[in-house]
Amino acid sequence: MRMNDDNGVAMAEAIKLDITSQSNKIPLIYSGQFVLIDKNIDDVKLDSLKQKAFRYSK
Numbered sequence: 001m002r003m004n005d006d007n008g009v010a011m012a013e014a015i016k017l018d019i020t021s022q023s024n025k026i027p028l029i030y031s032g033q034f035v036l037i038d039k040n041i042d043d044v045k046l047d048s049l050k051q052k053a054f055r056y057s058k
Helices: 004-019 043-053
Strands: none
Touching: none
């Protein structure tokens, strides 16, 4: 499970650095956080992960 909103924040930060002539500070690679889940995950834990993954895009 990818923490989706983290990727959006990273892209926004990269755009900000580019606009402010600081493109030398933009990482060449960004992976972000992943969480491994399986079919046995507890519903409460899964809901918690979904809340974190989409905390800004609601």
